[in-house]
Amino acid sequence: MSNxxxxxSNFDDNYWRQNYSSRQYIEKEANYEDYQLAYxxxxxxxxxxxxxxxxxxxxxxKRDYEALLxxxxxxxxxxxxxxxxVRDAWDQAGTT
Numbered sequence: 001m002s003n004x005x006x007x008x009s010n011f012d013d014n015y016w017r018q019n020y021s022s023r024q025y026i027e028k029e030a031n032y033e034d035y036q037l038a039y040x041x042x043x044x045x046x047x048x049x050x051x052x053x054x055x056x057x058x059x060x061x062k063r064d065y066e067a068l069l070x071x072x073x074x075x076x077x078x079x080x081x082x083x084x085x086v087r088d089a090w091d092q093a094g095t096t
Contacts, residue, residue, distance in 0.1 A: 011039070011040045011043055011044060012043065013036070013039075013040075015092075016032070016035070016036070016039040016089065017032050017036075020032050020035055020039070020085075023084075023085070023088060025084040025085060025088070026085075027081070030077075034076070034077055035077070035082060035085045037065060037068045037069065037072065037076055037082075038065060038077070038082035038083075038085035038086045038089065039085055039086075039088075039089040040068065040089070041061055041064050041065040041068060041086050041089070042061070042085065042086035042087060042088065042089025042090040042091075042092075042093065043089040043090070043092065043093040044064075044093075045057060045060070045061045045064060045086070045090060046089075046090045046093035046094050047093065048060075048064075049061070054086075054087050054090045054091070057090075058083075061086055061090075062079050062083075065079060065082065065086065066079065
């Protein structure tokens with residue numbers, strides 16, 4: 001794994017902040033911040049892994065998400081809890 005720092009670039013934080021609570025995969029007690037890195041990973045990953053499907057890029061996306069968690073002191077939801085949020089952001093980025 002590289003020591004490359006992942007940063008928010010063209011991440012549409014406002015869209016996800018306004019719309020996350022309407023998603024069926026959101027856990028009842030969760031807040032936006034619990035899913036923010038997942039949305040960032042999916043949206044940026046759609047560009048980063050252009051030409052791949054979500055399923056083809058999943059391993060890399062998981063690695064990217066976990067790298068962001070490390071940057072945030074390891075606090076955040078496990079991949080299995082955010083995978084559908086990452087997919088949602090990936091799909092949204094692919095249609096805009």
